[in-house]
Amino acid sequence: MSGKVKSKTGSEAIGTQGESRFFNRDVSWLEFNRRVLAQAADERVPMLERLKFLAIFTSNLDEFFMKRVGLIKRQVHAGVSVPSADGMTPREQLAAVRALVEELMTERERAYAGLIPALASQQIQIVRYVELTEKDKKAVDEWYRANVFPALTPLAVDPTHRFPFISNLSENIAVLASYPEAGEEASEDEEGAERLFARVKIPSNIHRFVELGDGKKTGGARRYVLLADMIRNNLDALFPGMKIRQHAYFRVTRSAGIQKDDLETLNLLQSVEADLKQRKFARAVRLEIEQDASPVILRWLQDKLNLDSMDVYERTGDVEYTSLFELAGLDRPELKERVWRGVIPPRLSAEAGADKTPANFFAAIRKQDVLVHHPYESFHASVERFIALAAADPDVVTIKQTLYRTSPDSPFIESLIKAAESGKQVACLVELRARFDEDRNVRFARQLEKAGVHVAYGVVGLKTHCKTSLVVRRESKGLRCYAHLGTGNYHPKTAQLYTDVGLLTCDPEITGDLVNLFNYLTGLSAGQRYERLLVAPFNMRAKFDALIEREVQNAKKGKPARIYAKINSMEDREVTERLYAASQAGVKITLIVRGFCCLRPGVPGLSENIRV
Numbered sequence: 001m002s003g004k005v006k007s008k009t010g011s012e013a014i015g016t017q018g019e020s021r022f023f024n025r026d027v028s029w030l031e032f033n034r035r036v037l038a039q040a041a042d043e044r045v046p047m048l049e050r051l052k053f054l055a056i057f058t059s060n061l062d063e064f065f066m067k068r069v070g071l072i073k074r075q076v077h078a079g080v081s082v083p084s085a086d087g088m089t090p091r092e093q094l095a096a097v098r099a100l101v102e103e104l105m106t107e108r109e110r111a112y113a114g115l116i117p118a119l120a121s122q123q124i125q126i127v128r129y130v131e132l133t134e135k136d137k138k139a140v141d142e143w144y145r146a147n148v149f150p151a152l153t154p155l156a157v158d159p160t161h162r163f164p165f166i167s168n169l170s171e172n173i174a175v176l177a178s179y180p181e182a183g184e185e186a187s188e189d190e191e192g193a194e195r196l197f198a199r200v201k202i203p204s205n206i207h208r209f210v211e212l213g214d215g216k217k218t219g220g221a222r223r224y225v226l227l228a229d230m231i232r233n234n235l236d237a238l239f240p241g242m243k244i245r246q247h248a249y250f251r252v253t254r255s256a257g258i259q260k261d262d263l264e265t266l267n268l269l270q271s272v273e274a275d276l277k278q279r280k281f282a283r284a285v286r287l288e289i290e291q292d293a294s295p296v297i298l299r300w301l302q303d304k305l306n307l308d309s310m311d312v313y314e315r316t317g318d319v320e321y322t323s324l325f326e327l328a329g330l331d332r333p334e335l336k337e338r339v340w341r342g343v344i345p346p347r348l349s350a351e352a353g354a355d356k357t358p359a360n361f362f363a364a365i366r367k368q369d370v371l372v373h374h375p376y377e378s379f380h381a382s383v384e385r386f387i388a389l390a391a392a393d394p395d396v397v398t399i400k401q402t403l404y405r406t407s408p409d410s411p412f413i414e415s416l417i418k419a420a421e422s423g424k425q426v427a428c429l430v431e432l433r434a435r436f437d438e439d440r441n442v443r444f445a446r447q448l449e450k451a452g453v454h455v456a457y458g459v460v461g462l463k464t465h466c467k468t469s470l471v472v473r474r475e476s477k478g479l480r481c482y483a484h485l486g487t488g489n490y491h492p493k494t495a496q497l498y499t500d501v502g503l504l505t506c507d508p509e510i511t512g513d514l515v516n517l518f519n520y521l522t523g524l525s526a527g528q529r530y531e532r533l534l535v536a537p538f539n540m541r542a543k544f545d546a547l548i549e550r551e552v553q554n555a556k557k558g559k560p561a562r563i564y565a566k567i568n569s570m571e572d573r574e575v576t577e578r579l580y581a582a583s584q585a586g587v588k589i590t591l592i593v594r595g596f597c598c599l600r601p602g603v604p605g606l607s608e609n610i611r612v
Contacts, residue, residue, distance in 0.1 A: 021580075021600060024086040025571055026068050026093055028596035030100045033060045037104060041111040047118055048335040052328035054112060058321035061101070062169055062253060063436060069097060070255025070285045085573055085598065098310055109316050122335060123221040124327065127212070129233045132225070136212060144230050145237075148206060152231070154238045157197040163304045164199050167280065168254040171202040171320050173232050174297045176246040177239050195245075197300055200238060202228055208323035224327070228318040248293035249318035250301060253286035256436065268457045272432045272442055287312045342378035342496070345370055348385070358393035361385065362473060362506075365482055370504040374488060379495035383502055384411050386484055390471040391419035397479070398425045398472035400518045402464055403444065405437050405489040412490050413444055417451040427454040429521050431464045456522040462537070464521060470514045481511035507532075541574075548578045548587075555586040562588045569595040570612075583609040 039045055040053040075090035083089050088096065116126055132140065154175070155164040166172060175198040209224040228249055235244050284305040289298060291314045302312065333339075344350075347370045348361065355361075364370065372382045388411065390396045399419050406412055420426040430445045432438060449455050458464040467489060471482040488500030505511070513533040519525045534540040548563065555561035563582065570576065570591060576599045579589055589610040591599070601610040 020087075020603070021606065022086040022573070022576070022598045023596075023600055024084070024088055024093060024096065025596055025598055026064075026072070027096055027100060028598060029064060029068070030097065030104065032595050033057055033064070034104060034107075036060060037107055037111065041107070041114070046336050047115070047122060048328045048330060048332060049337055050111070050115060051119075051324040054108060054115075055322045055324040055328065057104075057108060061104070062322070063256075065253045065286045066168070066256035067435065069094070070283070072097070073255070073283075073285055094310065101313065105313060105315060108321065112319065112321070119327075120221075122332070124330070124332075125221050125223045126209070127223050127225055129225055129229045132212075140210070140212065140225060140230060141234065143210065144234055148203070148227070148231065149234070149237060151203045151206070152200055152238060154198050154200050157199075157304075164201075165281070166199070166252045166284070166305070167201075168282075169251065170204065171228060171318075172250050172252070173200045173202065173228065173235070174198075174248045174250055174293075174301060175200060175235060175239065175244060176294055176297055177242045177244050179242060195296075196239075196242065197297075198239070200231065200235070202231060207326055208320055209326050222330075226319060228320070232318070246294035246297055248297050249290045250293075251288040251320070252284050252305060253288075254280075254282045255285050256282065268432060272438055275438070285311065288315050290314070290318060291316055340375060340496070342375050342381070344381040345372050345377045348382055358389040358395075361389050362393075362482060365504050365506050366480075369507065372502045372504065374500045374502065375496045375498070379492060382504065383484055383486065383490070383495075384492065386471070386482075386504060387412055387415045387469060390473075390482075391415040391422070391424070393473065395474045396424060396471055397474055398427075398470075400427045400470040400522075401490070402429045402431070402466055402468055402521070403441070403490055404431045404434050404465055404467060405441075405494075406444070406491050407493050408440065410444070410490070411492060413447065416448060416453055420448075420452040425454075426452075427456065427518065427522055429456045429458060429464055429518075432457050433463055454522065459521065459524070466517075466535075468514060468517070470511065470518055480506060481508070481515065482506045483511045483514050485510070485514075544575060545578060548575075548582050551587045552582050552585045555582075561586060562590075564590050564592075566592040567594070569593060570597040570599050573598075579610060580607055583607045 036053055036057045040050045040057065042050070045053070072090050072093050076094060081089050081091070084093070119126065129137070129140065155161065157163050175196075177196045177198065179196070206227055208227050210227055210230060212223040212225060213220075232247055232249070235247060284307055287301060287305060287307050289301070289312065293314075298312070302308065347364050347368065349355065370382070372379075387399070387401070390399050396419070399416065401412065401416065403412065416426050416428055428448055430441050430448070432441050432445065434441055445455050445457070467486045469484045469490075473480050473482060482504070483506070484502055484504050486500060486502035488495060488498055488502070509532045513530045516525075516527070516530065517533065517535060520528060528535070528538045530539060534543050551561045551563055561582075563579070570593050579599065583589055583606070587609060591597070591601075591610065591612045593612055597612055599607065599610065599612065601607050601612040
């Protein structure tokens with residue numbers, strides 16, 4: 001097939017043979033994030049949840065620029081012009097991304113603007129500084145002088161002061177000022193020596209929404225002023241004796257994709273630590289600046305940050321949308337979704353006798369495998385308890401676990417440390433390259449090693465993404481292995497939000513496979529033989545291919561032929577082509593895809609039997 005393909009959003013890509021078979025990965029990801037934004041605009045969603053979705057959308061978009069846009073820009077700068085599977089060159093991808101991001105930013109600002117009066121109707125008011133009464137301004141200014149002003153550091157730029165480092169995702173105010181002797185004739189558009197550029201960083205450790213008055217105590221309206229709005233209306237105090245000619249709110253995003261090939265390093269932990277230090281100074285990939293900013297300020301920032309016009313995104317106002325998490329956390333349960341409390345899996349409940357001792361808990365698993373479905377069934381009462389009880393059980397001799405992402409106050413780290421300190425043999429594979437969790441995982445690795453846990457960092461050239469634990473317990477007939485395998489991270493917070501399944505089992509075929517897997521992950525053993533587990537990159541693809549082919553043969557024989565799959569994202573070109581072939585053979589395919597999807601469903605003659 002050829003010709004242009006237009007998405008439901010109106011975004012168009014270049015019509016090529018390749019493009020007609022695949023969606024662009026990054027455009028598809030942005031469309032996924034549009035679905036997050038749609039929740040913020042949906043009036044059926046509780047009001048504070050809508051604020052939270054605005055914050056999530058923005059946080060997602062920040063990570064997209066740090067990870068994906070940084071990568072594409074490096075390809076452009078390297079002169080790469082080879083089209084990707086969808087037929088777009090890196091330069092064309094950047095153009096498509098920019099057009100769609102501008103569209104999404106407009107939708108975000110429209111959603112936020114619609115929420116302001118809705119919040120006010122619920123006694124939550126976001127007030128602009130200029131709209132305050134003189135009495136309120138006086139109170140705000142007094143609070144500012146006591147709590148904000150001493151923490152600010154205006155940094156000027158002149159021949160004796162270098163352009164200050166702008167940290168990733170920090171909020172800033174650019175200031176264009178002049179000395180009194182410059183006179184009124186010194187326009188902000190002039191290049192005269194009397195002009196002063198300065199940058200004021202908005203402190204990251206002060207709440208972005210500053211509450212006015214005592215509405216919380218009196219039960220009246222709770223009013224908030226943005227910290228950035230407060231600072232920009234008190235700039236005179238930062239530059240006494242100078243004339244503030246222009247100022248503009250701005251925010252910078254830096255690339256996060258600087259990691260080296262594992263093969264280039266001898267010590268992965270030290271390499272990741274070095275990469276994290278370098279990331280702070282990585283190349284800027286985006287400048288967000290308020291509309292109608294002075295052209296001089298804009299040119300100045302572009303020049304100092306080495307950005308062109310394609311990297312500049314204008315925005316209205318000075319709200320930092322990820323800070324909306326602050327307001328979303330207000331104690332107004334009537335404006336939020338009802339909190340879901342996961343139920344205790346029946347097999348692990350007190351009624352089943354599994355709550356009294358570790359022996360009772362493991363006996364429940366011996367009796368029958370336990371399949372848990374989160375967040376509907378409690379993560380705490382199943383997976384957390386599994387590791388905590390293993391750590392406390394005197395009959396447990398060994399605990400092994402993989403950690404990809406976990407919470408800052410992870411109960412799993414605590415349990416593993418307790419187990420090691422009690423004399424158990426404990427091994428943990430910590431994935432140091434879990435995107436944007438590298439720093440936390442490095443700290444966890446150091447903490448575990450200090451406690452005597454055997455820490456491994458995975459396999460060269462691969463990320464260890466599996467979530468599994470193995471517990472070896474001494475019982476009357478010898479050692480018995482118990483295991484947990486799950487689709488979600490060992491992260492108590494996200495386990496309350498994300499839909500995942502996990503299996504608690506002592507099936508000897510499964511636990512035997514896990515013994516082999518951990519031996520490979522920690523000891524790099526050469527033998528890779530698995531009876532029940534599908535382990536990428538060893539046997540998973542071959543099994544998927546065989547399963548798809550089985551349904552193709554069923555369709556050809558006139559038998560029922562269906563494929564259902566629930567996945568995080570769909571990018572693998574080889575699997576996509578096999579699914580296209582299965583569709584053409586008559587197999588009915590349903591894919592539930594959380595994130596981006598490069599497969600094009602419903603294309604006549606190609607994928608008309610595929611539904612996403």
